[in-house]
Amino acid sequence: MDHVNRFESRVTFRLLRLEYGVALLACAVLFLLHLSEVRWWAAVLLFLYIDLIGYLPGAVAFRRSGDGRIPRVYYVLYNTMHSFLTHAVVLGVWAAAWGPEWAFLAVPIHLCGDRALFGNFLKSFAVRFEPVAVPAFVEFEKRVVAQSGAERPTPARV
Numbered sequence: 001m002d003h004v005n006r007f008e009s010r011v012t013f014r015l016l017r018l019e020y021g022v023a024l025l026a027c028a029v030l031f032l033l034h035l036s037e038v039r040w041w042a043a044v045l046l047f048l049y050i051d052l053i054g055y056l057p058g059a060v061a062f063r064r065s066g067d068g069r070i071p072r073v074y075y076v077l078y079n080t081m082h083s084f085l086t087h088a089v090v091l092g093v094w095a096a097a098w099g100p101e102w103a104f105l106a107v108p109i110h111l112c113g114d115r116a117l118f119g120n121f122l123k124s125f126a127v128r129f130e131p132v133a134v135p136a137f138v139e140f141e142k143r144v145v146a147q148s149g150a151e152r153p154t155p156a157r158v
Contacts, residue, residue: 007137009145013119021116027108034102042103047110054081062129070129078129079122082111 001012008016031038058074080086087107094104114120127134 007141009141017116017119020112024109024112024116027105027112031102031105031109038102038105040103042101043106046103047106050081050087050107050110054078058129068128068130068132072125074129075123075125082114082120082122084108084111087111 001008031043054077058070058078061070061074062068091100091104091107095101123129
C-alpha cells in the first residue's frame with residue numbers, strides 16, 4: 001500500500017492483479033497477431049524455463065519436507081526466475097546475440113499470468129514456499145479492516 005505499510009488490502013490486491021491482467025491481455029494479443037512469426041521452440045523454452053528453474057525445485061522440496069520448511073535457495077531461485085529484471089537481462093543478451101523476436105512475449109505472458117491469474121508474486125522468506133495462511137496475518141487483516149471500516153465484508157462473506 002505504501003513504503004511504510006507493506007501489505008495489500010483485498011481490494012488493492014485485486015486491482016494490482018487486474019493491472020497485470022491488462023498487461024497479460026496486451027502481450028497475448030501481440031503474440032496472437034504475430035503467431036506466424038513466432039519461433040515455437042523458443043517461445044516454449046522461454047515460457048517453461050521460468051518454472052523449471054524457479055518453481056519446480058522449490059515445490060518438490062516443499063512437498064518432501066516434513067514440516068514445510070525448505071532452504072532459502074529455493075526462494076531465491078523462484079524470485080530470480082520470476083523477476084522482470086532477470087528476463088530483461090536474459091532477453092537483452094539474446095537480442096544482442098541473435099536479434100529480438102516475437103517469442104520473447106512468452107516471458108511477460110508467463111510472469112503476468114502468474115500475477116494476474118494465480119495471484120503469485122515474489123516470495124518472502126517469512127512465509128511458506130506454497131501458500132499457507134499465516135494466522136497472525138489473518139488476525140492483523142481482520143483488525144485493520146475492522147478499524148478502518150474501509151472494506152466491509154460482502155454479504156457472501158458474512
